[in-house]
Amino acid sequence: MTNPLRVGIIGVGTMGADHAERLAHRIAGAELVAVSDPDTARAEQLAARFEGVRSIADPLHLVAADDIDAVLIASPGFVHEEQVLACLEHGRYTLCEKPLTMDSESSLRLVEAEQKGGRPLVQVGFMRRFDPDYVRLKAMVDSGDLGRMLLLHNIHRNKSVPDPSFRSEMIVRDSLVHEVDVARFLFGEEITEITVLSPAPTRAAQPGVVDPQVAVFRMEGGGLVTTEVFVNSQVGYEVRCEAVAERGTVTVGQNGGGLSTTRLSGDGAAGPGLWGGVVPGDYRERFAAAYDLEVQAWVDASRRGEVVGPTAWDGYAATAVCQAGMESLHTGEPVRVDLADRTALPGTG
Ligand SMILES: NC(=O)C1=CN([C@@H]2O[C@H](COP(=O)(O)OP(=O)(O)OC[C@H]3O[C@@H](n4cnc5c(N)ncnc54)[C@H](O)[C@@H]3O)[C@@H](O)[C@H]2O)C=CC1
Numbered sequence: 001m002t003n004p005l006r007v008g009i010i011g012v013g014t015m016g017a018d019h020a021e022r023l024a025h026r027i028a029g030a031e032l033v034a035v036s037d038p039d040t041a042r043a044e045q046l047a048a049r050f051e052g053v054r055s056i057a058d059p060l061h062l063v064a065a066d067d068i069d070a071v072l073i074a075s076p077g078f079v080h081e082e083q084v085l086a087c088l089e090h091g092r093y094t095l096c097e098k099p100l101t102m103d104s105e106s107s108l109r110l111v112e113a114e115q116k117g118g119r120p121l122v123q124v125g126f127m128r129r130f131d132p133d134y135v136r137l138k139a140m141v142d143s144g145d146l147g148r149m150l151l152l153h154n155i156h157r158n159k160s161v162p163d164p165s166f167r168s169e170m171i172v173r174d175s176l177v178h179e180v181d182v183a184r185f186l187f188g189e190e191i192t193e194i195t196v197l198s199p200a201p202t203r204a205a206q207p208g209v210v211d212p213q214v215a216v217f218r219m220e221g222g223g224l225v226t227t228e229v230f231v232n233s234q235v236g237y238e239v240r241c242e243a244v245a246e247r248g249t250v251t252v253g254q255n256g257g258g259l260s261t262t263r264l265s266g267d268g269a270a271g272p273g274l275w276g277g278v279v280p281g282d283y284r285e286r287f288a289a290a291y292d293l294e295v296q297a298w299v300d301a302s303r304r305g306e307v308v309g310p311t312a313w314d315g316y317a318a319t320a321v322c323q324a325g326m327e328s329l330h331t332g333e334p335v336r337v338d339l340a341d342r343t344a345l346p347g348t349g
């Protein structure tokens with residue numbers, strides 16, 4: 001495709017608005033054409049910020065519009081299935097924010113629908129795969145210089161979650177899902193078992209919400225992954241990932257080595273760490289470059305007629321692990337992850 005990719009955005013809350021800004025101002029080869037949100041006032045307000053962008057009330061009408069080549073879905077997870085399906089039916093390149101859908105059955109239906117269509121169209125918004133530090137870590141692991149990777153330790157903390165509907169299950173499905181993808185990405189293998197443990201909760205969490213949580217994944221090849229997710233840490237957005245291999249360890253997100261602490265400063269803001277760094281406020285700050293690289297890669301690949309980055313299968317596999325994780329959350333016991341047979345999918349025979 002020589003013309004710019006004509007993009008529509010569905011859902012213009014926090015992430016949709018952020019993606020609109022980057023598509024309108026920072027991404028090459030794309031033209032933001034339309035936005036859609038049931039909150040029509042919000043969509044119209046956003047559209048008015050950019051020249052030539054219109055608001056379409058019904059997201060499915062946006063997908064079907066003649067002047068749309070590609071759709072970025074940033075609506076809540078519970079409407080992703082219907083919207084991704086519509087994109088597949090209309091042959092639109094699709095960047096769907098995580099989670100792909102709410103459960104493994106619906107995610108698998110999308111994988112199958114894409115396969116039946118005969119060409120890949122879906123990228124899932126696991127932006128850590130585009131973060132320059134995670135990319136460097138992946139290259140080091142794959143080069144073999146460190147020997148075999150044995151363990152991965154992840155930290156994923158949010159300052160707080162504003163929405164009272166952000167319950168224990170959402171911590172697994174919406175937050176832990178990023179580290180599920182990181183583990184699959186770095187090991188290059190599936191996760192076979194997950195355990196989610198419930199320490200004593202912080203008083204900052206809503207009553208009955210298990211926060212923090214500690215998850216343990218077993219990888220196909222025997223590796224082990226631990227992840228702390230803490231969405232009401234009060235401090236800031238802390239994401240770290242330490243790979244432990246036979247000949248060394250590598251940490252993403254440490255801001256330099258040595259002892260590092262994070263704490264609240266007197267005015268309630270995130271204080272500097274002992275290493276001299278400052279904890280980012282949220283994901284838009286920490287992963288700004290990763291989101292730009294993710295969306296640019298999506299636009300470039302779509303214009304070539306390809307899909308790069310995390311696929312519908314990756315979205316499905318992550319959802320399946322989280323579904324097992326939500327089961328484990330209630331018992332603290334390990335739960336097996338059963339994935340569909342990839343070789344038996346329609347179109348692969
Ligand atoms: N990759 C990342 O780091 C992040 C990804 N996300 C994901 O992005 C998506 C959106 O999250 P946020 O922007 O935080 O949510 P939000 O609540 O700020 O915005 C969601 C928007 O979708 C709209 N909406 C509701 N029903 C809709 C429908 N049927 N069709 C179209 N739009 C609809 C709402 O009116 C709202 O404007 C979610 O899938 C979330 O998990 C969210 C935060 C960070």
Ligand SMILES: O=C1[C@@H](O)[C@H](O)[C@@H](O)[C@H](O)[C@H]1O
Nearest residue numbers: 157158161174175178231283
């Ligand atoms: O995807 C995200 C949110 O949906 C989720 O709620 C946060 O916990 C994550 O840090 C953020 O990256």
